Every structure is written in structure tokens, then in C-alpha cells.
Amino acid sequence: MGPLIPQEIIGADWNLFIAFVIGIGFGFVLEQAGFSSSRKLAGMFYGYDTVVLKVFFTGAITAMLGLLFFSLFGWIDLNLIYVNPTFLGSAIVGGIIMGAGFIVGGFCPGTSFSAAAIGKIDGMVFIGGLFIGVFFFAEGYPLIEDFYMSGSMGPLKVSEVLGISGGVVTLLIIIAALIMFKLGELAEKRWPRAEY
Amino acid sequence: MNLRNIIFIGLVLLGVVIAMVPENTTKPYKLTAEQMLIEVQGAAEMVIADDVAHWLISKDPSLQLIDVRTPDEYQKFHLEGSLNIPLSTILSSENRDYVDQGIKMNVLYSNGTIGSHQAWMILRQLGFENNYVLQGGLNYWFDTIMNPQAPSVTSADEEFAKYDFRKAASGVFGGGNAETLTAPTANEAEKPRVIRKTKKKAPAGGC
Numbered sequence: 435m436g437p438l439i440p441q442e443i444i445g446a447d448w449n450l451f452i453a454f455v456i457g458i459g460f461g462f463v464l465e466q467a468g469f470s471s472s473r474k475l476a477g478m479f480y481g482y483d484t485v486v487l488k489v490f491f492t493g494a495i496t497a498m499l500g501l502l503f504f505s506l507f508g509w510i511d512l513n514l515i516y517v518n519p520t521f522l523g524s525a526i527v528g529g530i531i532m533g534a535g536f537i538v539g540g541f542c543p544g545t546s547f548s549a550a551a552i553g554k555i556d557g558m559v560f561i562g563g564l565f566i567g568v569f570f571f572a573e574g575y576p577l578i579e580d581f582y583m584s585g586s587m588g589p590l591k592v593s594e595v596l597g598i599s600g601g602v603v604t605l606l607i608i609i610a611a612l613i614m615f616k617l618g619e620l621a622e623k624r625w626p627r628a629e630y
Numbered sequence: 631m632n633l634r635n636i637i638f639i640g641l642v643l644l645g646v647v648i649a650m651v652p653e654n655t656t657k658p659y660k661l662t663a664e665q666m667l668i669e670v671q672g673a674a675e676m677v678i679a680d681d682v683a684h685w686l687i688s689k690d691p692s693l694q695l696i697d698v699r700t701p702d703e704y705q706k707f708h709l710e711g712s713l714n715i716p717l718s719t720i721l722s723s724e725n726r727d728y729v730d731q732g733i734k735m736n737v738l739y740s741n742g743t744i745g746s747h748q749a750w751m752i753l754r755q756l757g758f759e760n761n762y763v764l765q766g767g768l769n770y771w772f773d774t775i776m777n778p779q780a781p782s783v784t785s786a787d788e789e790f791a792k793y794d795f796r797k798a799a800s801g802v803f804g805g806g807n808a809e810t811l812t813a814p815t816a817n818e819a820e821k822p823r824v825i826r827k828t829k830k831k832a833p834a835g836g837c
Contacts, residue, residue, distance in 0.1 A: 495641060502648045605645035612638055 436510035461548050470549040472540025472556055479537045481625040484618030491611040498604045522585035539563065660757030675750055676765045677737055680792065683775050683799040686710060694734040695764075698749045699741065709739065709771075710803070720749050730758040739764035739771075776800050 438444040444452075467489060468474055477483025504510040536542055541549060541560045549557025575582070593600040661669070669675070685693040686709070695712035697704050704714040715725050717740075729736065730753075738746040738761060746763045753761045764771070778796035781789040 495645075499641070499644050499648060503644075506648070506651055599649070601645075601648040601651060605642075605649040608641050608645040612642065 436504065437514050440514045441511075460544065461551065464545050464548040465552065469545040470552055470554060470557065472549070472560075474540075475536055475542060475545060476540045477627075480627075481621035482627040484615075484622060487618050488615055491614065495604070495608050495611055498607065502601055502604060517589035517591060520585075520587040520590045521583065522587060524582050524584065527581075661755050666751070666755060669754060675754070675761070675763050677762045678765050679771050679775050680795065680799075682709075682737055682764055682771075683796070683803075687799060687802050692733070692735050694728070694736045696728065696736050696738045696749075697740075698738050698745045703741070707768075709768075712739075715749075717745050717749050720752060729753050729761060730756070732759060734760065736761045737764050738762065740767050741769055742767045776803060 436443075439446055439449055464470065467485065469486070469489075474483055475486055478486045501510065501512065501515070505512045532542075539546070539560045541557060543564060546557045546560040546564065550561055551557075591600070593603045596603070682693070682695070686695075693711075695709050697708050697712045697714045698717045698720065699714075700716050701714055704712075704716075708714065713728060715728060719725060720729065738749050740746045740749075743763060743766060746767060750761055750763050766774075775796050778793055778800060781793055
């Protein structure tokens with residue numbers, strides 16, 4: 435039966451409304467988890483707080499398991515799910531820039547809006563920087579277009595590259611996530627901060 | 631054991647389960663047997679030879695004839711502008727764009743209607759739209775369009791109109807009764823019978 439919107443079980447007009455509701459929920463959860471403090475995200479880099487890692491990897495493995503079980507039960511057609519195309523070169527460079535931005539700024543785009551919503555000035559400054567970045571990217575696009583489009587690999591899945599089933603990839607990622615959680619907790623003990 | 635460890639173990643167990651089961655068990659067939667029965671009984675997939683002849687003559691750009699016979703048979707004779715997709719290759723990925731599309735009206739044909747119906751059944755069950763079957767196939771096409779039989783004198787006017795059209799059409803397609811006729815203009819009022827279904831938008835992704 436699913437996915438609901440491509441199959442027109444829910445009209446495409448609902449797309450933005452559903453995104454709006456999920457967005458509010460997401461922002462609420464970010465704020466509840468304390469992500470509106472820039473120290474939380476920076477703690478991931480310095481090792482004193484690895485909650486960010488846990489939250490996002492738990493989200494990822496829950497979604498992976500959910501999609502694969504839904505497919506198993508015949509509730510969703512995975513062929514209709516949108517897979518973001520891979521541009522390897524720009525993904526690596528973009529990831530480094532974004533990661534550096536996380537450490538320096540202490541926010542990701544989502545958490546900066548959470549922080550700004552509760553009146554944090556650093557969050558608002560971060561959003562300002564975000565728009566400046568968007569502006570320079572758009573204006574400078576012709577200079578980097580070739581690189582931006584390089585390494586195009588189409589909508590690729592890890593399971594297709596490795597030639598193993600999606601279920602096995604999921605199991606490996608779950609195990610990897612649990613190991614990372616454990617290492618994260620060791621790091622929290624190794625580099626503790628009394629108060630932040 | 632605390633709650634967290636239980637959740638961890640649960641996640642790993644679910645991962646083991648999902649790693650063991652076969653992948654993608656979602657049925658490739660989109661229509662259930664009941665839906666197919668309704669479609670088959672409705673016979674909405676049929677297009678009559680006269681309509682196809684009309685579209686061919688008027689060079690209707692939305693018409694796409696698909697010959698599902700073997701390449702040899704296709705070489706010997708095929709309808710003008712038809713595409714050869716033999717039944718054995720109907721599922722191959724290079725033909726996918728022809729049989730699964732939302733713009734043209736595909737009319738499948740074979741000598742009779744068995745081959746074209748076999749192809750249509752497969753395509754329809756996969757959920758593809760806009761595929762139709764030439765009623766009677768090429769045999770009927772030859773009997774009616776290429777070599778039309780004059781109706782008896784007591785027949786209704788429509789029979790004569792149909793006959794005139796077929797004779798004119800057979801002239802265009804180079805059939806047996808090629809004569810000069812004044813008829814085609816007389817048939818303009820007759821609109822081709824198109825059985826088009828309301829189109830669904832193709833599934834499209836977005837982020």
C-alpha cells in the first residue's frame with residue numbers, strides 16, 4: 435500500500451502539511467533532548483557528550499528496520515522510495531565543511547532553529563551565517579559547478595555497491611552503532627566536563 | 631538487566647531477523663486477481679480496428695502500435711509506425727519506457743489476439759497504464775480494413791458508412807480494394823472511440 439503519497443493514497447497536496455507537522459515534532463524533540471545548546475553538538479567532537487551520535491544513529495537504525503519490516507509485510511514498496519543520488523566528490527567535501535561548521539558553530543541547521551526559537555542569540559547568529567553561506571554558494575555556483583556535479587553515481591544504495599542484501603547491511607549498521615555507542619560512553623568517562 | 635540493554639538486544643535481534651529473511655517480498659503485481667477479473671470482464675482494453683485505422687490515417691501522435699510477434703514475422707509485415715517488442719522481451723528493461731508510460735496510447739497486436747492479450751495481461755498486472763489490444767488482431771485487420779466486404783443492400787446506413795471508410799482506409803494502407811473514393815470526408819463526423827482511463831500521476835520521489 436505504501437508509500438502513501440506516490441501511490442496517491444494521500445494527495446500530494448498534503449505533502450507540505452505533513453512535513454510541517456513532522457517538522458514541529460522534530461523541533462520539539464530536539465529542544466527536549468537539549469540540542470538547543472551549542473555545547474551538546476560540540477561535545478560530540480570533544481568527546482564529553484555523545485548524545486547526538488546516539489540520537490541520530492538510533493533514528494537511522496529504527497527507520498531502516500521499520501522500512502525493511504514494512505516491505506517484508508507488504509506494507510510498502512521500496513522501489514517507489516526516493517533515493518537521493520550520490521555525488522561522491524561533493525558529498526565528501528560538503529561533509530567536511532558541514533562537520534567543521536558543526537564544531538565551530540555548535541549547531542546543525544535543525545538545532546539552530548530550535549535554539550533561535552527559544553531566544554538564543556547564538557542560534558540566531560548561526561541562522562544568519564547559514565543564509566550568508568547560501569547566498570555565497572548560489573552566487574559562486576558557476577565557479578564550483580563542475581566539481582559540484584562530479585562523481586555522479588545515481589541513486590545508489592550501500593547494499594547494491596557491496597552486493598549484499600539490505601537486511602545484512604542493516605544488521606551490520608546496528609552492530610556498528612552499538613559499538614559506537616559504547617565507545618562514546620567510554621569517551622564521556624575519559625574526557626568528562628563537570629558542567630556545561 | 632536495565633531497560634537500555636533490553637532495547638539494545640531487541641534491536642540486534644530485529645537486525646538478525648531482517649538479515650535472514652528474503653528481500654523485497656512486496657508483490658511486483660499491483661493488481662489483485664479480483665481487480666484483473668473486473669478489467670477483463672469490462673473489456674476496456676480493446677480498441678476496434680476501424681478506430682486504429684482512423685488514427686493511423688490522421689497520424690494521431692498519441693498512438694503507438696506495438697507488435698508483440700517475433701522479429702521475423704515483424705519483418706514480413708507490420709503495421710505502419712509500429713514498434714516490435716516480442717512477447718519474450720516484454721519485461722526487459724530496455725522496453726520498460728515504452729510499456730510503462732503515461733503519454734501515448736499503446737495498442738498491442740499479434741496475428742490473432744492471444745499474443746497481444748498475453749502481453750497486455752502481464753503489463754496490466756504490473757500496474758502499467760495506457761496499454762490496449764487491437765481487437766481481432768492482424769487477421770481481423772486484413773478481413774475488415776484491407777479487404778472489406780460490401781454490406782448487403784438491406785443493411786443500415788452505418789454499415790455502408792463503415793464500408794466506405796474501410797475501403798478508403800484500405801486504399802491508404804495498400805489493400806486489395808484500392809479504388810478512388812470520395813468517401814473519407816463523409817466520415818469526419820464519426821469520432822474515434824477512445825477508451826482512455828483517468829491517468830494517475832507516475833510515482834515520483836522528492837525530498
